[in-house]
Amino acid sequence: MKASTQLQLNGPLLLQQIQALGQVGVDAEQGGRTRIALTDAEKAGRDLLVGWMRELDLDVQVDRIGNIFGTLRSASDSGEQRPLMMGSHIDTVTNAGALDGCYGVLAGLAVIRAFRDAGVRPQRSITVGAFTNEEGVRYQPDMMGSLVHAGGLALDEALNSIGTDGTRLGDELQRIGYAGSLEPGAIVPHEYIELHIEQGPILEAEHTLIGVVENLQGxxxxxxxxxxxxxxxxxxxxxxxxxxxxxxxxxxxxxxxxxxxxxxxxxxxxxxxxxxxxxxxxxxxxxxxxxxxxxxxxxxxxxxxxxxxxxxxxxxxxxxxxxxxxxxxxQPVIFNAELADEIEASARRFGFSHRRMTSGAGHDAQMIARIAPAAMIFVPSRGGISHNPREHTDDEQLIQGAEVLLDVVSRRLGAS
Amino acid sequence: MKASTQLQLNGPLLLQQIQALGQVGVDAEQGGRTRIALTDAEKAGRDLLVGWMRELDLDVQVDRIGNIFGTLRSASDSGEQRPLMMGSHIDTVTNAGALDGCYGVLAGLAVIRAFRDAGVRPQRSITVGAFTNEEGVRYQPDMMGSLVHAGGLALDEALNSIGTDGTRLGDELQRIGYAGSLEPGAIVPHEYIELHIEQGPILEAEHTLIGVVENLQGxxxxxxxxxxxxxxxxxxxxxxxxxxxxxxxxxxxxxxxxxxxxxxxxxxxxxxxxxxxxxxxxxxxxxxxxxxxxxxxxxxxxxxxxxxxxxxxxxxxxxxxxxxxxxxxxQPVIFNAELADEIEASARRFGFSHRRMTSGAGHDAQMIARIAPAAMIFVPSRGGISHNPREHTDDEQLIQGAEVLLDVVSRRLGAS
The missing domain is CATH 3.30.70.360 (Alpha-Beta Plaits)
Incomplete structure (x- = not known):
């Protein structure tokens, strides 16, 4: 494990960013935070994320459906290279926990930060993506940004979605300043890995740390x-x-x-x-x-x-x-077997308890799986609770999950 | 049947009064009428009823819970005689039919009118009662006026009932001018007979005209x-x-x-x-x-x-x-067997199809049965529908039911 001596995850900073993003849209009375896609609160969350991407000197691009991509370019990337992509979403349901979606995006940032901190230039570009409107609270369908990215929904149709409050998605996207110019789908990932909390009780019930997600339910x-x-x-x-x-x-x-x-x-x-x-x-x-x-x-x-x-x-x-x-x-999605094997091998090397599992919830990864090899890593959710202020994963587990992500990414890039 | 040549029911006038009372509180948009107990609309209904009682020169008394009694005194009644009582209620649910309750009250008036029209003075006083808040829409419990009359609920407790709209029943009773001075229960019936629509599908399904109600479900x-x-x-x-x-x-x-x-x-x-x-x-x-x-x-x-x-x-x-x-x-109520026999015998004499049956719904008669022999007569409800603008009984059936009531009353009074 050559690179693991080189590439060090900054766990405390990851936790700090999860907390900071979790403060955006916080509801002191009902608990949790409400950062519904394309609202003012979600714009504030986007601004925070983009600021952190710029701190890492990433190439930040926003596409026409509002998906945000931050890329650390490889030496050989003149803009045509298919990046290894990590990602998830930062929009939330009403009175949500701080982890659903945000964990995957910020852990992706932490992985890139490890490369930056070590001064290592990856052999392939690395992108972290935050997809628009994964939750589908105000606009249907959910997982919209990744679906448009994968070509499963026409851009115009998505922009013309009328919200539960009567607003048009395209107008709200303009209003908050995140109607970008990049054509959706322009960045085709070489591979895609999404780290996420389980949102179910299985890992906790079986005292298992890492879920190697090999498929996703229909x-x-x-x-x-x-x-x-x-x-x-x-x-x-x-x-x-x-x-x-x-x-x-x-x-x-x-x-x-x-x-x-x-x-x-x-x-x-x-x-x-x-x-x-x-x-x-x-x-x-x-x-x-x-x-x-x-x-x-x-x-x-x-x-x-x-x-x-x-x-x-x-x-x-x-x-x-x-x-x-x-x-x-x-329909059900079967994730890429080679990536799943890689995740499992990584968990084993760390000595982390792990199991193969099915994702019960829908995730952006299922959309990206249409255009690139994709897989997911789960960490436990206490009590299986999610979409709730009581959503919780132990700090140590959050860091360990991100370490697996870093390890998998660095191995896929030949950096370890 | 000596008196049946003498006592003639004025069917058209009964139907006309049912229609007129049914216009009070009518809802042109949603259909039906809404005359919830102790509202302005129900006060208008009370005023109409009391006017009709006075037209028949009845002795009108209102008790402290707002029950209205109109009495045709026998020659021998110095105010102490227990009357033969008929009755029901004129309050309604929201968007009600015109028959539930009102039919029994107005048929009672029609029976008294038959005595008046024939110039016959009954051997025992006859009272028609309209009990307060049978439906229990705004104030709980339902069948309140008859329950208080029968001593099953303390007057103060009833007056202090708080409505779904936050009002106090006693205040509303004062406001509409129907807080009378008679002590509840002062008029103990010798016998009590309530004519009512079935509010269920059995009579119609069995092509039967008269329900001889011998008991009431718990x-x-x-x-x-x-x-x-x-x-x-x-x-x-x-x-x-x-x-x-x-x-x-x-x-x-x-x-x-x-x-x-x-x-x-x-x-x-x-x-x-x-x-x-x-x-x-x-x-x-x-x-x-x-x-x-x-x-x-x-x-x-x-x-x-x-x-x-x-x-x-x-x-x-x-x-x-x-x-x-x-x-x-x-608890279930068993009505007076002698009265039920009398109703059945009357239906048989008229040649009306009839059956013994159980009342599925609650009625004022079940409260009065605590203090006097009581029974009920049912006529068919089309489709079993009630508490609905589509509540319906054919005019002919309404008149035939009232004829049975008149016949039973006159026989109990030895007037036939």
Missing amino acids: ISWQQVEVKGNANHAGTTPTRLRHDAGFVASAIVAQLRTIAVEAGSTLATVGCMKFEPDVINVIPRKATFTVDLRDPDEARLVSAEQRLRRYLDEIAEREGVSIRTEPLVRF | ISWQQVEVKGNANHAGTTPTRLRHDAGFVASAIVAQLRTIAVEAGSTLATVGCMKFEPDVINVIPRKATFTVDLRDPDEARLVSAEQRLRRYLDEIAEREGVSIRTEPLVRF
Whole structure:
């Protein structure tokens, strides 16, 4: 490990930057910070990040969808070289933790800083990217910046997205001064590595430090609307009921069965609404969301089909109508095996506990995987909690994760 | 049937009064009328009713909870006689039909009018009562006026009820001018008969005109709160979930099983709320209501117990906590058998199709049954619909129901 004596991660500075960025948009009352994409708070976060990139004398470029790239050029790079890219995002949900996204971006900066501090010029350019609107709180779809970068969504369509507040994304991007001139996708990574907190409970539950993320689940979101008849709770015999609330509940219970029987499938009903929502009136209507995930496309399709058959069956049996509306559908992603092997080998060399795993959440890496070899590194999330002020990873684990990232990057660049 | 040649129901005038009262508080946009107890609209309805009572030269009395009584005195009544009472209520829910409650009050007036029109003085005084706040929309509990009348709720407690709009019931009663001086319960009925629309689908489904209501279901309302853990829908394995939404849904499904297996028990979950109600977050909390009804107290208790056991079982199995809060609990009421026989005999004499039945909804009659022999007569509700602008009973059925009421009253008074 030649270079590991050369390249030293500045852990304390990484933690300090995570804290500093975490102060931007902080909500003293509700806790956490709210830095929703393309708001004033997020502009402040972008400014801070760009300032740190300039301190490292990186070549900072902003593309037309607002993605920010900071590049440490190799000696041989005249601007045409495909860089090794690290990245994630710095936008947040409402009352978020400080780590989701920011950790990957700032650890990327820390890796580049290690090269700078050691005075080592990489053999290939290294870029750290912060992608626009990963969270999709105000503008749909989520993971938008990386999706546009990978050519999966037309720039104009993205710029014309209308937010939940009625604003147009392109206008907000102009307003905050981050409508850059670079064409999206102009910087094609040679390889892409994203370090992220797990946002799930597995690593913590298994006392494991490093997650070698070899794939990412497919996601199927739909909205289901059940229409029955509102009637008096005290006077309508069970056999004459068309109870939209009961039907919705039975579907939720059935989804658990589908998930358990499939083994790898996850099924979640996060939103549920009954109408008219009165104690002694049989619900006329129930509306709910279904979130299905599976790392295997065939099994995901199978879960969707089992649900579809159950909807038909219970609609017939209970005399209700059921309408479904697809919201989001992403196929599973298999990350680059060579990169995953590299991450695993690095964890092993450090003596860090590690395991192969599937990412349950969506990440920018899944978009970049369309155009370049990509992989992810996870560190534990306490209690599996994320999108919450209580999101937490121990400082030591944050530094150890970044050390793995530095090690992998330097090996990919032949610098170790 | 001597007197039936003498006593003639004025059907057209009854229908006309139902229509006129139904215009008070009418909502041109949403449909129906909204005459919530002790609002300006309900005061206008009271004024109309009292005017009609005075047109019949009745002795109008208002008690301290605002119940209105109009009495046609018998020759022998010096004010001490227990009257035969008919009654119901004229307050409504939001966007109500024109019949719920009003039909019973105005049919009572029509019965008294038949005596007036025929110049017949009854052998016992006849009273028609309109009880305050039967619906319980703004002030809890519902059936308040009749409950206070029957001594089941202290007057002061009722007057101090705080409404959903922050008002005090006693103040609103003063404001609309219906805080009377009569002590509640001063007028003890000799017998009480309430004519009402079914508010359920049974009579219509069985093509039956007259429901001889021999009992009224017990009602058990509770609120259930399930607390689990919010976690990411994509990263939390099924076995590590404490999904409050799934648990609530499984309970709703189980309630259907409890109802079907018990046969006579009705179980309804009308209100349901998930928190945080986000598509990709496992619900941290689910809150819902349970409405259980059964005409038999032992079976109602058994349903409550089966639910309780299931709550304990699923809380243990899924690692959630479940808290229940009782909201309303009324034991079943058995109406007076002699009165029910009288109603049935009357329907038979008219040649009207009829059946014995249980009231699924709560009614003022159940309160008055605490202090006097009481019974109810039902007529069909189209589609079982009530508490809705689409509430409907055919005019002919409304008149036929009132004819049964007149016949029963005149027989009980020896006037036929």
